[in-house]
Amino acid sequence: MTEVAHAPGFGEPLAAAPAYAESVPFHLDLSPLRRLVRNRARAAGLAPHRVVDLVLAVGEATANTVRHAGGTGTLRIWQDDTEIVCEVSDPGHMADVRAGELPPAAGTRGGQGLWIIHQACDYMELHSSDDGTVVRMHMRRDA
Numbered sequence: 001m002t003e004v005a006h007a008p009g010f011g012e013p014l015a016a017a018p019a020y021a022e023s024v025p026f027h028l029d030l031s032p033l034r035r036l037v038r039n040r041a042r043a044a045g046l047a048p049h050r051v052v053d054l055v056l057a058v059g060e061a062t063a064n065t066v067r068h069a070g071g072t073g074t075l076r077i078w079q080d081d082t083e084i085v086c087e088v089s090d091p092g093h094m095a096d097v098r099a100g101e102l103p104p105a106a107g108t109r110g111g112q113g114l115w116i117i118h119q120a121c122d123y124m125e126l127h128s129s130d131d132g133t134v135v136r137m138h139m140r141r142d143a
Contacts, residue, residue, distance in 0.1 A: 014127045014134055017087055021078035028071045030062045037086060040077050044084040044141055053120040054086065054139050060113040060120075061088035061135045068092050069133065079141065083122070087136040094128040 017023075022040075026033055037058045041051040058075065065073040069092025076087040100114025114135070117124055123138040 013129075014125055014136060017076045017085075018078055018080075021076045021085075021087075024075045024077075026062065026065075026073055026075060028066055030059065030066070033062055033075050034059055036075070037077065040079070041084060041139070044079045046084065046139060046141065050139055054084070054137065057117045057120040057137045058086045058088065060116050061086075061137065064088075064113045064135075065090040065092065082142070083138050083140050085136060085138050087134060089132055089134045091132045092128075093130060094126075094133050099126070100124075 022036075024033065024036065034055050037055050038051055041054045046054065062073065062075065065071065065088060069090035073088055073090035076085075076089070078085055100118050103115050104112050114126070117135065117137060121137040122140050125134070125136040125138075127134045127136075
């Protein structure tokens with residue numbers, strides 16, 4: 001299972017994305033984001049199956065923005081020597097600090113997006129407050 005990090009008290013913000021992170025606002029149309037993530041993940045040297053995993057994870061996070069937070073958010077993407085990181089932020093608020101840590105109950109609708117992200121990525125950070133929600137997905141470049 002993927003390692004999960006919640007900011008202390010679930011209200012403390014995550015460390016800021018680096019200044020060189022690419023920032024792409026989105027509203028409803030997610031296909032350009034999937035293409036961008038696929039291209040950046042390939043360029044970062046991820047194996048083909050890991051490219052698919054990262055595109056899937058970002059697709060789930062952005063779909064959650066569309067379904068639960070009004071459809072408008074921001075994708076940030078960056079890489080360093082060890083990993084590629086994708087961050088989806090939106091104005092929504094999550095009350096469940098353990099969302100996605102366990103698989104959703106059989107037969108339930110919804111609630112699978114964060115679970116899928118946990119399974120697809122090497123590491124996931126989640127922060128939510130009245131200011132919005134941030135889902136940060138990490139993929140090691142050497143895995």
